[in-house]
Amino acid sequence: MKLQLKLKSLVTLNGMLGVPGGICLGIWAMAAPLIWVDSQVSVIGNPVPFWLAISADTARSLLGTIASAAITTLGLAYSIMLVVFTLAAGNIAPRLLQRFSRDRVNQVTAGVLGGTFLYSLSVLRVTGPDFRPELSIALAFALAVVSVLQVIHFVHSVSRSVTIDAEVATISKQLEGQVNALVAKASGNGGEFDAERLETTVKAEESGYVTIIDETSLIKLGSKRDLLIEVRVAPGDFVLLGQPLARISSGADEDGLIGGVREAISLEPYRGAVNDIRFSVRILLEIALRALSPGVNDTFTAVACADRLAAALVKPVSEGLRDDVLCDEEGVPRLKVPGLSLEELLNMTIHPLRQAAKGNILMLDHLGGVLNSLYSIAGPDARQLIQEHGQALMDTMKSSGPIRSDMDFLEKRLEFDTGS
Structure with a gap:
């Protein structure tokens, strides 16, 4: 509260x-x-x-x-x-x-x-x-x-x-800051998390969207009470009354322990938290998908959104994201959060654009260029994921019934092996 x-x-x-x-x-x-x-x-x-x-x-x-x-x-x-x-x-x-x-x-x-x-x-x-x-x-x-x-x-x-491009750039700048902050938290985190010790379930007392998870407060609470805490929801999720929010390793509600965990997970009637990466991604995707719709048919706005989403993916693709287990100041694992994995982040951004661009050769070609740029800076784990997206992009192009020269152009744009 x-x-x-x-x-x-x-x-x-x-x-x-x-x-x-x-x-x-x-x-x-x-x-x-x-x-x-x-x-x-x-x-x-x-x-x-x-x-x-x-x-x-x-x-x-x-x-x-x-x-x-x-x-x-x-x-x-x-x-x-x-x-x-x-x-x-x-x-x-x-x-x-x-x-x-x-x-x-x-x-x-x-x-x-x-x-x-x-x-x-x-x-x-x-x-x-x-x-x-x-x-x-x-x-x-x-x-x-x-x-x-x-x-x-x-x-x-x-x-x-x-001005659409200016608004897209502003939203993208906010998204880049959110994603880079998530990458920066990777240093010094991680460790073994004994999930078998989790005994008590903390349930939501109201329905709403998860807007903020106060990880610092949860880690301090875990360190003070010698607890393990596993958060079961992520920012942007809609939680129903009585749905599990977290599990903790203590069965007793001493001095409002369960209430303290609830207070660290904020529920609001609507999305839009400042630190909600998913919300910022969805705004850019909404602009891009609306631009790709037959009623608007503004491919270059969608191209701008794809470029800005790619800019936000630079650090996660090149450096990776943090582990989902966070430690206290002494290096003891205390908190497990669902967090965004690199695979989830790529799926969230690339798949909707590719699916909406079916039949739009200009957009599909540009997505190929975006994937190729990301592949050039990607680490080993990210390259495998980008190759899978490249293969999905080739399949989408084929299902659109393009002429052979368009297929050849996309294959040349994807300078990495897609396995096709």
Whole structure:
């Protein structure tokens, strides 16, 4: 429960509530100290710099204009975001809407405009013939300038977000980071795991998608209690009420042991965890499969997705993935997680593209080039798997009924032996 609450709080803080709200309140909070400074160091009636000199009527008009423009632009910005991202979700992939609330440019734009509105109203409230807060008014004008520049940046960002290649590259960058982190964890892990000691089953108390498995907490729990823990689910899996989540080597629920294991496995109503490799892969596959569908018929978008998926496979193919047994600081095996094997990762990425590309010779040829590139950097274990995918690709090409020259071209592209 603690991990789930922590995850929900993190999602809220990183979404369209936490970041914009924090920026908005931060800008608004600047009004009070600046007004106080203006009240203590009054320059009314004294020579002031030309950029501070302003009459009371002009000041109120300026502040009112800034406030009304800021709140109007904020409404327009939200309207633009919703319309553009809805169109993008319909034309590219519906699950891209989950990225909408985490986009930093959108968040900062909303926060700056909202903060400028509240700040200008606060300064307008105390501005009159007897009190002109020159410094506060000058900052309101500066915030208006910042807001204009931020809106320009926002329009640029939105225009890029509906560019398919740019969106594919952004998702791929996130996927590469996730996969590389999984590869990096391989160092120092592994060992013998005595599954016969597992006695107690930890069951789910609700249905939902596995979003995060807190491996660090589970390893610490195992080390502290001298336990072995085997997690039976992986991020992205849908778990039913009462389904086994894990098995542990102790039969007693001392001090909430079973509850501690449950807390380390977060279940949410929907997919989309930041560290969920499968979710990121599925987004790229969804874009590619939609592009290969007869209704869209955009092969070059699918080609871009295949290239970016291949880029995410570089380290796993060349260095391998970590073992599924993780050890504590003393090197004692404590935790077994299902994890992604290299075979599963290749199957997850290559098979759907190959199956959807049947009859599309251009895409099949490109997949041949992708496999050939991966084979050139692959380790011994990965090469055997890539050869199997190469054979499946040749069989798919044959089942499409190509002419002989197309088959010869694909065979030349695959520079490794497919066994055909």
